[in-house]
Amino acid sequence: MAHIIPLNYEQAPLASQAVFDEIKALRNVDDVNNFWKYMASHPETLKRTWESLRSVMAPGALDPLVKEMLYVAVSMTNSCEYCIRSHTAQARKKGMTDExxxxxxxxxxxxxxxxxxxxxxxxxxxxxxxx
Amino acid sequence: MAHIIPLNYEQAPLASQAVFDEIKALRNVDDVNNFWKYMASHPETLKRTWESLRSVMAPGALDPLVKEMLYVAVSMTNSCEYCIRSHTAQARKKGMTDExxxxxxxxxxxxxxxxxxxxxxxxxxxxxxxx
Amino acid sequence: MAHIIPLNYEQAPLASQAVFDEIKALRNVDDVNNFWKYMASHPETLKRTWESLRSVMAPGALDPLVKEMLYVAVSMTNSCEYCIRSHTAQARKKGMTDExxxxxxxxxxxxxxxxxxxxxxxxxxxxxxxx
Amino acid sequence: MAHIIPLNYEQAPLASQAVFDEIKALRNVDDVNNFWKYMASHPETLKRTWESLRSVMAPGALDPLVKEMLYVAVSMTNSCEYCIRSHTAQARKKGMTDExxxxxxxxxxxxxxxxxxxxxxxxxxxxxxxx
Amino acid sequence: MAHIIPLNYEQAPLASQAVFDEIKALRNVDDVNNFWKYMASHPETLKRTWESLRSVMAPGALDPLVKEMLYVAVSMTNSCEYCIRSHTAQARKKGMTDExxxxxxxxxxxxxxxxxxxxxxxxxxxxxxxx
Amino acid sequence: MAHIIPLNYEQAPLASQAVFDEIKALRNVDDVNNFWKYMASHPETLKRTWESLRSVMAPGALDPLVKEMLYVAVSMTNSCEYCIRSHTAQARKKGMTDExxxxxxxxxxxxxxxxxxxxxxxxxxxxxxxx
Known part of the structure; x- marks a missing residue:
């Protein structure tokens, strides 16, 4: 029995497709990550999480790379493999070196x-x- | 029954006093924080922890303020009140604003x-x- | 080197077989889940865990579905994959919908x-x- | 040195006062809990958290008491004293008995x-x- | 509003008094610790927890001091102050030195x-x- | 994208090779565990971790098997699979039985x-x- 079934764009309800479109446009990518697909059957959670994340991670008093590294540190402390790997990848894109x-x-x-x-x-x- | 008794400089073994001296000199303070006094009865742990901390928090590819903020984020995630308060205080000294x-x-x-x-x-x- | 070897009914000590029999009868299943097989070499833990679980999850002031959902929520917070999946499956059997x-x-x-x-x-x- | 200073209504920025007004109106209380006062100096977090909480805890497929009990269970698992006590109090208001x-x-x-x-x-x- | 009210012997239901009696007899103490008093209004949990604890901590392949130190280590990792302090006190009674x-x-x-x-x-x- | 690339002896910087040599000599093994290879690109962390671990786990007031079992208990509580499996294997080598x-x-x-x-x-x- 599948725990929860992730939905692709075509399978997702309209409200979730609209969020997918926003993510793809803002991040300039062809498809969204699995994280978003798992929430697609519950559009309220998907929309709320995306809007919160976009707001929290926007440039402010801290620069986006520092925010991303904080995100990685919290994810490591919470032992969340997916989160560690995806936010480390984001941090590398924003300039984090191996050192x-x-x-x-x-x-x-x-x-x-x-x-x-x-x-x-x-x-x-x-x-x-x-x- | 006391769980563990913190030791002041005068009560601490010589090996622990030497570490207290180093901390006071490097941080330019008159006395060390409680954290160090609780470890004073176990000089190996005190010395090893101090030397590791000094090495890890030294300037490198990341600047000391970013390191301190990462420390705060991990401490918050681990729900360690003492650690949250003491490292937030350190981060403020290194330039972290309210914002x-x-x-x-x-x-x-x-x-x-x-x-x-x-x-x-x-x-x-x-x-x-x-x- | 295997960490711990799960035991099937035939391999389990008599005291563990008796617990397996109870679980199969109460749940009306042909075989017990892996969880119980891992504890089979330590019959005291197996028996105590089964009896505690049966007692805690029995109908009371809270109905069994609510108890099962509380179990899922704790398991998610503790990041226990096996527990999340097995108790979500139990909750679905007791009526939990996707919504x-x-x-x-x-x-x-x-x-x-x-x-x-x-x-x-x-x-x-x-x-x-x-x- | 204070870690973070909670703000009363009079001390809070206008954007935070507006959120306080909403909370007081919806919950029919004279003053908001400390939780909201600690966030008052950071209106974005205050507003986002309040709106998310109100949305997540609204009646849906699960009734509000079940949601509140799930909240308590997660808070217990995360060892958050304030959260345990405040959400237990909320759950009692919604009908949770001692049993x-x-x-x-x-x-x-x-x-x-x-x-x-x-x-x-x-x-x-x-x-x-x-x- | 009190979160949960601990019950003294005189206030406790009969089923809980019986468990109190057992604890006092086995540990040779005049009164039970607070932990047991908080569970006294829910005799099933009190009785089950006491019987499980007594069974798990009994001498076996591991001696009781080693078991008690393992208990302390888990409690430290889970950041449970009461558990750290009470099981450290137990371990000291069983021979654990400062070193x-x-x-x-x-x-x-x-x-x-x-x-x-x-x-x-x-x-x-x-x-x-x-x- | 690889998260972090473990380095074999031949790929590791000289400072890391020196630590590998020490581990192999002290443990009398042909190769080091993956844990050390992941740290090999950051010799400071590798050297500091190895020296701390060797010091903490040395015989003292507690015998090495008890220390190893405490390590296992903490690792289980922190849900670290690699740590559970590797320290359980170490504990078995030091005499821990199935019981x-x-x-x-x-x-x-x-x-x-x-x-x-x-x-x-x-x-x-x-x-x-x-x-």
């Missing part, structure tokens, strides 16, 4: 260790960190 | 949602994401 | 985002939420 | 155990769960 | 880092680890 | 359930667990 990825991973690893140590030791907040 | 923090948090939130959606839908890897 | 699954996933995604936002912002408890 | 909460928690506990067992045993997918 | 706890924490920290690195690098299984 | 692994898994499962219950019930610390 930068290597350092990003080193930070993710180190933060995971000290997060665990802080929890294990039950470290109390310093006074100047309260509030 | 930048607001965008960082928006990315952390959005990535957490799409990570969950990818897992919930069990999205298959696109061919060009394999390997 | 219901779509809404369940939307809640899981949204809750994951706001959980992350609450942690990132370090939101304090409102007075009426304390205690 | 229902007790059963919900039993499912969350049991699912967490079997999720861990499946991972620990590295259970392979049954053939009929693939695809 | 042993220090090493346990070092393993928890290091495993958390390499777990994160494996995920970040998306390391493929070696041939001899498959199956 | 011991069965009991380890039972503890991991049970701890995961009670961790979830403590969080779900929001259990308050007993007085003697504070501090």
């Amino acid at each position: 930068m990825l290597g350092e990003l991973i080193a930070v993710v690893g180190m933060a995971s260790e000290t997060n665990a140590l802080v929890t294990a030791y039950q470290v109390e907040l310093d006074d100047d960190l309260k509030g | 930048m923090l607001g965008e960082l948090i928006a990315v952390v939130g959005m990535a957490s949602e799409t990570n969950a959606l990818v897992t919930a839908y069990q999205v298959e890897l696109d061919d060009d994401l394999k390997g | 219901m699954l779509g809404e369940l996933i939307a809640v899981v995604g949204m809750a994951s985002e706001t959980n992350a936002l609450v942690t990132a912002y370090q939101v304090e408890l409102d007075d009426d939420l304390k205690g | 229902m909460l007790g059963e919900l928690i039993a499912v969350v506990g049991m699912a967490s155990e079997t999720n861990a067992l499946v991972t620990a045993y590295q259970v392979e997918l049954d053939d009929d769960l693939k695809g | 042993m706890l220090g090493e346990l924490i070092a393993v928890v920290g290091m495993a958390s880092e390499t777990n994160a690195l494996v995920t970040a690098y998306q390391v493929e299984l070696d041939d001899d680890l498959k199956g | 011991m692994l069965g009991e380890l898994i039972a503890v991991v499962g049970m701890a995961s359930e009670t961790n979830a219950l403590v969080t779900a019930y929001q259990v308050e610390l007993d007085d003697d667990l504070k501090g």
Whole structure:
């Protein structure tokens, strides 16, 4: 039994096709990624997720590459393979080098260790960190 | 019963005092944070963690502010309050503005949602994401 | 080297066969799922897990479909593929439609985002939420 | 140093006040919860989160109480205290009894155990769960 | 509004009092820990959890101190403060020294880092680890 | 597009070859595991991780088998398949029997359930667990 069936453009409801069209136009690609096809049978989720993502990842006080690297770091911490691979690919397109990825991973690893140590030791907040 | 007792400089073994001295000198502070005091009774962990952290967070292909923001994002994803507060404070010292923090948090939130959606839908890897 | 070898009915110790028999009778199936076969070499875990699961999932103040959907939501949050797929299949047998699954996933995604936002912002408890 | 400062209605930017007004009107309350006040300095996140939440939690194929209980279950699995307490309070307002909460928690506990067992045993997918 | 109200012996239903009696007798204590009091209004969960815990933690191929340290390590990884503190206290009663706890924490920290690195690098299984 | 390319000995930079040589000598193996090959393009991470791991896992107040089982328990809790399989294999080499692994898994499962219950019930610390 299939868990959930992804829909291609032709199979998708009209409301989902409209979102596919937007993604393809904005990203200048011929087809959308699987992620979007899995949501196509639930157009509300598809539309809401796409609009939120586009808004959050737009240039702002942080440049898009930094945002993409933050996305990768969160995805690694959440152990989401698809997310790690797809956002790493996006980050490379935006200029992330092998060396930068290597350092990003080193930070993710180190933060995971000290997060665990802080929890294990039950470290109390310093006074100047309260509030 | 105390879980683990943090040690001040005067209470710490010599090997831990030496690490405290290094941290204070490099960071130009009068005292070290609680994190280090909790590890002081186990000098191997203290020394190894300090040396690893110093090395990982040094300037490289990524600038120190970006590294610090990645650290914050991982700590948020791991729900480590102490780590969130202490590394956010570090990031602010390195130039992170309120607006930048607001965008960082928006990315952390959005990535957490799409990570969950990818897992919930069990999205298959696109061919060009394999390997 | 195999991590752990699942055992079929014929290979399982008598104490595990007795549990297999109960599962097959209660669920009216010819064979048990892989989950149970992996525990078959450790009959205490097999028996305890089966009896706990049967008791927890029995009809009560919540109907079995709601319990099954809660199970799916927890499994998605814990990123357990086997658990997501097997409990989604169970929920479908108990009446969950595609539309219901779509809404369940939307809640899981949204809750994951706001959980992350609450942690990132370090939101304090409102007075009426304390205690 | 405060991590992030929550803003009251009077302190919030106009765009955030407008969202506060909507929340107060829809929920028929005098003031909004702390969660919204922490986002008030970043109106884009506040507005987007509120609109997404309102849409996801609206009545649909699942009734609002079931959605709220799913929200509680995800929040428990993510160990978000604020989220557990606030959504449990919401669920009680929508009719969840002590007995229902007790059963919900039993499912969350049991699912967490079997999720861990499946991972620990590295259970392979049954053939009929693939695809 | 209280989230859930813990019950003392006098307030607890008879079925829960019976479990309290068992815990007090087996552990030779005057009163049970808060954990059990929170479950007292739901006797099925209380009884099932106590019986499962007693069975899992009994001496076997692993000695009770090793089991208790494994419990602590899992609780640290799941960031459960109550569980960390209560099971560390149990482990100390069973003979865990400060030095042993220090090493346990070092393993928890290091495993958390390499777990994160494996995920970040998306390391493929070696041939001899498959199956 | 490959996410990250593992490097064999011949492809690795000199600094990484030196670490490979150490691992092969200490472990008395002909080749290193994939884990190390993925880090080979980033020699700082490779060297730091190897030296930390060797130090943390050395005999001390805890014997190496107990450390390895703690490593397995953390890896199971973090759902890291590669880590579960590779450290279980290491633990077997150090003497872990099927029965011991069965009991380890039972503890991991049970701890995961009670961790979830403590969080779900929001259990308050007993007085003697504070501090």
